[in-house]
Amino acid sequence: MAMNYGNLAPLAATTSDDSQDETVQPDADAAGEAIRGPYEFDAAHVSVAVSMVDDAFATAVDSFDAGLSIMKAAIPAGTVRAASLRAVLVDALTNSLRLAPGGEKAGCFLDPADGGGGSGGLAAIRETPDDVVRLWRGIAASVSAAGAVAHFEDLLFCRHDGNGRARATRSGEAYLTAVHGRAVDIPVVEMLIRAWTLARNVRNSGLDADARSAMFTAVSDVMAARPGERPGVVLPMLAALAAGPLEVKGTPTVDPLDVDGLLRQAAEDCHDGRHASEIARLRRPRTSDPVAREAIAREEVAACFRSADAAPQAAVRMIRLEEAAQIAKKRSLPDLERVAAAGMQAIKPADLGFQVVSASEPLPTHVAEGFLHPYTRSPDWRDGLDFFLASDPPSGDIDDLRSHARQARSGLSLILPPLLFAGGLPRMRAATAADQEKHEMSFFAGVRAENIARLTAEGLDRLAAHYGIPSEDDLVDFFMSRGSRDPRAARTLAKAFRHFWHGDYESSIHLAAPAFEGAARNLLIELDEGIYRAQADKEPGGYPGLYTLISELEKLALDESWAYFFRWLLGGPYGANIRNTIAHGLPSEMSPAVAVLTLRAVSVLAVVVGATSTRVHTSNNITRDRETVLNMLASPTPLSGKSDRLLGWVADRLGRAAWTVDLLRIRLARRRTPKNHT
Structure with a gap:
């Protein structure tokens, strides 16, 4: 300076x-x-x-x-x-x-x-x-x-x-x-x-x-x-x-220096993918021969492979192989991309050296019990499930998440962008400021959602212990009486709840997650939104995917905090990605918390938003006007009074715990980051 x-x-x-x-x-x-x-x-x-x-x-x-x-x-x-x-x-x-x-x-x-x-x-x-x-x-x-x-x-x-x-x-x-x-x-x-x-x-x-x-x-x-x-x-x-x-004007330009030979030697000696890419960037404009250009690209990828082979740790080797795969894909070298992918797959997740950091925030007994009490306070188990259906988005308010994300971005994250892994393989690098904000929002959403889900899972377990597990038919009747307009979807949801109460969380999640997409699609059809895509060329006709369905609902009226929770839970890359994980048979945590979050997401669209204005014991055959559905999408679960205050208190304390975890994560990264040498 x-x-x-x-x-x-x-x-x-x-x-x-x-x-x-x-x-x-x-x-x-x-x-x-x-x-x-x-x-x-x-x-x-x-x-x-x-x-x-x-x-x-x-x-x-x-x-x-x-x-x-x-x-x-x-x-x-x-x-x-x-x-x-x-x-x-x-x-x-x-x-x-x-x-x-x-x-x-x-x-x-x-x-x-x-x-x-x-x-x-x-x-x-x-x-x-x-x-x-x-x-x-x-x-x-x-x-x-x-x-x-x-x-x-x-x-x-x-x-x-x-x-x-x-x-x-x-x-x-x-x-x-x-x-x-x-x-x-x-x-x-x-x-x-x-x-x-x-x-x-x-x-x-x-x-x-x-x-x-x-x-x-x-x-x-x-x-x-x-x-x-x-x-x-x-x-x-x-x-x-x-x-x-x-x-020089009027004089043919002939380079007396063998710069191409020097660049070629530099490429052969290079052992770093980033530097290899810089050398390749200098070499490409100096030739128009496609064969020579492919050779330059292959040498660029070869430098990444050399860097990976020399890596002292499995995690570093993984990063270098990912760079090789990205360059090979960009340069249209599928054979080298497959070699890089095979090398990445051969690295065992246990060898990556991941460390778990944790933090805790004491939750006073009267606060926890105040949140759990409504599940069993009534003589009828249905009132306990009504409380479940009335709770706010587990991931929290979208404005709070954005505020936390902006404040959490540190100097370290700007220098070393976070790299997310899934199943032991790189999934997404938060390279831009926008991506880093999404990553931080996902982190805080995850901490809040998991802890709220644990409390909710305890509440549902207490409900089953107090009243006994409701029968499948009783649950179907309950969901239909609360507004569900699809008996098949109500039965699927009933089965998913019973699997949860029996401790079979994997079956619960696998039943509930696909039902969300069906509920979203049915709402858009009810709103007369033309979402079906006709066949075009070789593309068969069909309905759009999950992300598009959520986006369409959000454009119409869906509350932004709920829309974020749906994307975070079911999609990716910044989120739990439950829907894609189970659809593709990838390793995933099948815990009570994940099951509760999945049940919560499905019930919002399949039951709560499916209800009429009275929301209680109404016929599912009643035709609703468009404005009624839009109003319910905009405010699907309004809480008030004691429950709202308790949930806010819990969310605030869990937010503090999230800050502590993030601080530990940053400190750990600082200790593990090697110093740069010129």
């Missing part, structure tokens, strides 16, 4: 040698006071500044390092406005080189030459005051250190001062001189690419050729010494080289 050292409190830097410490005090004018305020040019400043800058660049790694030396350098006694001179020199040197971000057009820029107004209080270079520019001119004309010449000529070029082509050429040549004989590191890469960028800016083919030759040598040396390593050094220069030589 660039900083305006001229605006700091009085400078007091300490240097030391073997014998004594020397404190450098703030510079002062003739009156002995520190100078602050706008810089005023003084011709005598040029020679002083030249000496200081040359000395600083004699040992500096880059301009920023030189600026740190200027802060500690002594200024000759008697120099007028010495503090102001030091400040503008430090400001000038704090304008530093910056490589274009990966994936963008190759180049290197002098920050803040992009016109963004600078950072840390520095003015944009183009807005630099004339007095400061006069000092820059004097320094650029007189310094001898190559790094100093390059930097101040570059500043003047960015300021649009003087002959731009001459400034850029002299700066670029000085950058190339400054890096000569130095070990290749990031500052060297920045100066090489900056020289190349300046050549492109003024279309100087000679400077372009010199810069490309220097980069080619640097890349070749690094790749020969450490094959497949140091991507931060190699990739930016490869991106510049891949752009080809500068075209």
Whole structure:
């Protein structure tokens, strides 16, 4: 980050040698006071500044390092406005080189030459005051250190001062001189690419050729010494080289450098899928041959396989194989996609090293009992089931979930997007901000829903223990009397409840989940919505899928919180995905909580919304007007009074528990995340 050292409190830097410490005090004018305020040019400043800058660049790694030396350098006694001179020199040197971000057009820029107004209080270079520019001119004309010449000529070029082509050429040549004989590191890469960028800016083919030759040598040396390593050094220069030589009008463009060979060698040495994709991105535009392009794609996937083979942990191997599968699919390489998929399937879930984190929030007995009491308080078991049918969405209010999701997003989740697994295989990566919000909403919805479901399961068990398990016919009669308009659906739901009470949760879930789709479809048909899709070409006719049915109901009137609960429970990728899990025979938890949630979802559409306005002991043959159905979709289960307050209290406490679990999850991820090494 660039900083305006001229605006700091009085400078007091300490240097030391073997014998004594020397404190450098703030510079002062003739009156002995520190100078602050706008810089005023003084011709005598040029020679002083030249000496200081040359000395600083004699040992500096880059301009920023030189600026740190200027802060500690002594200024000759008697120099007028010495503090102001030091400040503008430090400001000038704090304008530093910056490589274009990966994936963008190759180049290197002098920050803040992009016109963004600078950072840390520095003015944009183009807005630099004339007095400061006069000092820059004097320094650029007189310094001898190559790094100093390059930097101040570059500043003047960015300021649009003087002959731009001459400034850029002299700066670029000085950058190339400054890096000569130095070990290749990031500052060297920045100066090489900056020289190349300046050549492109003024279309100087000679400077372009010199810069490309220097980069080619640097890349070749690094790749020969450490094959497949140091991507931060190699990739930016490869991106510049891949752009080809500068075209000169009237002259055929022939690259004297074997850049394709260098790129091919880089691809063969690469052991990281992301870097392999970057190399492939540089190679593809350089050929129109489909066979060559396929070879590039295969080498890109091969790098992912090499990375997977070298992975020390099964989880890392899984991620690398997933990258390979995604690239193979994108590049239309089905044979390699199958190889990657087979490798992923061969990894056992137990080897992935998943850890379970948990948190608890004490629930006072009177609160829990207050919630459970309505299931058995009446002489009739039907009143207990009526309480079940009147409860709110187990996942909570949609606005609360969004609020929790926004607050829960941490800096870690922005750097390491969550990756969801299902059945031991990667299911979804929350790469975008929108996906991360969906992931966090799903997390809080899951915590709330599971705990509310556990309480509800206890309530239903108490109902059966207190009254005995109702017969199938009695349950069918109950659901029909509460509004169900389909006797077959009512019987299916009755069987599912009885399976639950007998402890056969798997059968309960497998019966109830498909019934939800039928209930949703029947409601849309009752509302005269034309959802049937006629045959088109080879597509057979039929009704749309689950997600479309829920979306259609939501467009009409379905309460948004209930719509979210349905999607979260039955669909994916952010949710329990119960419907798809059981439909495809995938491993899934068949617990009392999951069974209760499935029964709750089906009963909303099959029974509660199926009811007429009286909701009690009405004939299922009564024809309802459209407005009645829409009103019930908009408010399917209005709670009031004590039950509403109790459920709100429980949801609030469970929300706090969810926060604790999320905090533990973040801390665990931080401990397990390896440090990045350049």
